[in-house]
Amino acid sequence: MSASLPVVQAERSHAERAALFLKDDARVHWHDQAVWFVRAKRDRAAGAVPEWERLRETAAAIKAHTQARLADYLEEFERNATAAGARVHWARDAAEHNAIVHGLLAERGVTRLVKSKSMLTEECHLNPYLEARGIEVTDTDLGERIVQLAKEPPSHIVLPAIHKKKEEIGELFHEKLGTPEGLSDPTRLTEAARAHLRARFLAAQAGLTGVNFAIAETGGFVVCTNEGNADMGTSLPPIHIACMGVEKVVPRLEDLAVFLRLLARSATGQPITSYTTHFLGPIRGGELHVVVVDNGRSAILRQPEYRRSLTCIRCAACMNTCPVFRRSGGYSYSYTIPGPIGVVLGTARDAAAHASLPFASSLCGSCDDVCPVKIPLHEQILTRRRDLARAGLQPTGKRLGMKVVGIVLRYRAVYLLAGAVARFLGRHLPRPVVYSRWNVWGRQRELPPMPRETFRALYRKEKEREHG
Amino acid sequence: MRVGLFIPCYVDQLYPRVGLATVRVLERLGVEVVYPEAQTCCGQPMANAGFAGDAAPLARRFVEVFRGFEHVVCPSGSCTSMVRNHYDALVPGLPGLEAVKGSTYELCEFITDVLKVGRLAGRYPRKVALHQSCHGLRELRLGSASERMEARYSKVASLLSSLEGIELVTLQRADECCGFGGTFAVVEEAVSCGMGRDRIADHLQAGAEVVTATDVSCLMHLDGLARRARQPLQFRHVAEVLAEAMA
Numbered sequence: 001m002s003a004s005l006p007v008v009q010a011e012r013s014h015a016e017r018a019a020l021f022l023k024d025d026a027r028v029h030w031h032d033q034a035v036w037f038v039r040a041k042r043d044r045a046a047g048a049v050p051e052w053e054r055l056r057e058t059a060a061a062i063k064a065h066t067q068a069r070l071a072d073y074l075e076e077f078e079r080n081a082t083a084a085g086a087r088v089h090w091a092r093d094a095a096e097h098n099a100i101v102h103g104l105l106a107e108r109g110v111t112r113l114v115k116s117k118s119m120l121t122e123e124c125h126l127n128p129y130l131e132a133r134g135i136e137v138t139d140t141d142l143g144e145r146i147v148q149l150a151k152e153p154p155s156h157i158v159l160p161a162i163h164k165k166k167e168e169i170g171e172l173f174h175e176k177l178g179t180p181e182g183l184s185d186p187t188r189l190t191e192a193a194r195a196h197l198r199a200r201f202l203a204a205q206a207g208l209t210g211v212n213f214a215i216a217e218t219g220g221f222v223v224c225t226n227e228g229n230a231d232m233g234t235s236l237p238p239i240h241i242a243c244m245g246v247e248k249v250v251p252r253l254e255d256l257a258v259f260l261r262l263l264a265r266s267a268t269g270q271p272i273t274s275y276t277t278h279f280l281g282p283i284r285g286g287e288l289h290v291v292v293v294d295n296g297r298s299a300i301l302r303q304p305e306y307r308r309s310l311t312c313i314r315c316a317a318c319m320n321t322c323p324v325f326r327r328s329g330g331y332s333y334s335y336t337i338p339g340p341i342g343v344v345l346g347t348a349r350d351a352a353a354h355a356s357l358p359f360a361s362s363l364c365g366s367c368d369d370v371c372p373v374k375i376p377l378h379e380q381i382l383t384r385r386r387d388l389a390r391a392g393l394q395p396t397g398k399r400l401g402m403k404v405v406g407i408v409l410r411y412r413a414v415y416l417l418a419g420a421v422a423r424f425l426g427r428h429l430p431r432p433v434v435y436s437r438w439n440v441w442g443r444q445r446e447l448p449p450m451p452r453e454t455f456r457a458l459y460r461k462e463k464e465r466e467h468g
Numbered sequence: 469m470r471v472g473l474f475i476p477c478y479v480d481q482l483y484p485r486v487g488l489a490t491v492r493v494l495e496r497l498g499v500e501v502v503y504p505e506a507q508t509c510c511g512q513p514m515a516n517a518g519f520a521g522d523a524a525p526l527a528r529r530f531v532e533v534f535r536g537f538e539h540v541v542c543p544s545g546s547c548t549s550m551v552r553n554h555y556d557a558l559v560p561g562l563p564g565l566e567a568v569k570g571s572t573y574e575l576c577e578f579i580t581d582v583l584k585v586g587r588l589a590g591r592y593p594r595k596v597a598l599h600q601s602c603h604g605l606r607e608l609r610l611g612s613a614s615e616r617m618e619a620r621y622s623k624v625a626s627l628l629s630s631l632e633g634i635e636l637v638t639l640q641r642a643d644e645c646c647g648f649g650g651t652f653a654v655v656e657e658a659v660s661c662g663m664g665r666d667r668i669a670d671h672l673q674a675g676a677e678v679v680t681a682t683d684v685s686c687l688m689h690l691d692g693l694a695r696r697a698r699q700p701l702q703f704r705h706v707a708e709v710l711a712e713a714m715a
Contacts, residue, residue: 304565409513459503
């Protein structure tokens with residue numbers, strides 16, 4: 001560690017980006033309410049399952065077991081998937097993943113690809129890679145299509161366009177899809193998107209999907225959507241490419257009885273997604289390719305304190321519940337995945353590049369309790385803060401400040417003197433001095449009234465009076 | 469029964485009345501209170517900002533000061549959780565640590581779990597909202613968190629609701645964070661204040677006159693925002709509410 005120099009961050013910190021988002025008070029409240037609505041729906045759906053907490057325990061146990069034998073289960077999956085007629089490809093990192101996908105498409109002369117939602121391809125930046133090589137990529141999930149048309153990244157992993165109001169989508173569709181000006185009725189906008197996407201589906205030469213769960217014992221996998229776009233995109237064109245991270249494998253088919261019950265309820269408050277499609281081998285006359293990607297995952301697996309973050313099933317419940325995410329928006333996070341799980345995964349990938357993210361948390365712990373696989377998110381965020389400090393990746397001012405506070409608090413006499421001076425100044429300095437620019441607390445908040453005496457002084461006096 | 473009183477540094481310095489109220493409540497319940505003057509701070513500010521090395525000497529000092537007590541009582545869920553749940557990472561295997569972790573209690577859980585007192589004789593005829601401070605709720609499990617699908621309970625609310633005349637109002641969001649979060653309040657000032665204002669709005673729409681909590685740090689943040697906006701809410705630590713009711 002000592003050999004590597006701390007990287008100076010040129011980009012804005014989470015706090016700075018969040019402050020920009022918070023400038024529009026009405027939009028922040030709207031965003032908070034829209035995302036909280038999903039959390040509330042999740043509460044109702046989860047509350048209707050009497051064994052909810054047992055399901056979470058079981059899911060965490062299955063994931064822990066699978067992690068301990070990950071290589072074995074991946075090989076079992078490969079054997080069974082191959083036997084069922086799929087071809088399995090292994091990618092060490094994003095570059096290999098993109099090259100494999102592009103190779104498959106280029107060899108077959110594919111220039112038009114439809115995609116259903118995949119955070120992995122987002123993580124690997126597959127779309128720009130393919131587009132730069134002459135392939136037209138159409139995201140077919142409605143929210144994904146909206147942000148793709150707007151040339152924006154998703155701001156949320158389940159609700160990629162949650163930051164956009166229907167009026168803004170109406171404007172975008174007017175410009176890109178030719179809907180009537182001023183049209184913002186969600187049903188009619190969706191119909192327009194549907195017609196537009198139908199043409200893309202019919203013209204597509206290949207379909208790409210993500211993978212929610214890959215099953216080792218069968219070699220099959222499951223894709224969950226609400227729009228049926230993964231089904232459309234894999235039934236019409238003859239080539240299906242499915243991209244998955246190594247952590248997506250589960251041992252048995254029956255494990256889905258645990259995960260599918262947790263996933264949709266945690267994500268959107270639905271008992272199950274509208275489409276839960278099981279793929280096993282290619283369609284008649286077609287090809288099925290599964291690209292299994294590491295891209296830093298096995299490095300996280302080697303770190304016991306962060307390992308459990310790899311068990312994430314990408315439900316986004318931690319985002320929906322996070323009071324910071326709801327008020328700072330997905331774009332305030334420097335990593336592809338926002339919210340608590342994004343803080344953990346982003347810093348696991350590159351701690352220096354995302355050094356402000358672990359401080360985008362009040363450590364309230366709501367994420368731990370909402371997580372369907374019980375990832376101790378706020379603990380991992382706290383651990384990351386400590387790792388950043390150890391690696392010299394915390395700001396120097398803060399490091400020195402904390403050192404001084406630590407010393408003051410360690411010596412009782414110094415602590416008492418410092419407290420007395422601070423309280424005296426708080427009582428006697430003129431308000432403009434106390435509330436000058438350096439007082440960040442006081443920008444929007446009053447300081448507490450500074451008492452003349454400490455608890456210990458008052459208590460001692462009281463005891464002296466009692467005892468005469 | 470004799471207990472060691474653990475008064476967090478910011479309570480000692482900024483909220484002496486909360487410390488005194490804690491003494492009153494405990495003495496009223498027949499407990500002998502001892503306040504070791506050697507105590508300063510549990511180390512949480514440094515520990516939660518990531519500076520475990522600067523927090524460790526304070527953890528060692530804390531264990532030294534309090535290891536002789538059968539019970540240690542603290543008017544803060546957050547500082548109690550620091551000792552119980554986070555000292556292991558700071559001073560692993562320190563002699564006396566296990567005993568101190570097991571003996572340190574937040575005030576309300578000490579009343580309900582150790583003294584086994586479920587109802588308090590007292591009167592508090594006000595409309596009160598309970599702000600469920602996060603570390604008390606989710607790290608000490610002083611109540612059921614809204615995320616978890618389990619039987620609903622709250623040790624703090626059950627004590628409060630036993631007071632005569634009190635009306636506990638219902639919030640729209642039962643246990644959302646107020647946005648204090650230690651250094652978070654300054655590092656993420658904009659988000660922190662946004663969160664706090666939303667909590668205040670919830671308390672106001674619920675018709676609360678008094679907002680209470682197990683942690684005066686949350687209340688310091690909310691009170692600071694409410695006073696700046698001249699909002700008609702009073703903030704009282706739960707020890708103050710209980711002490712006033714039982715006086």
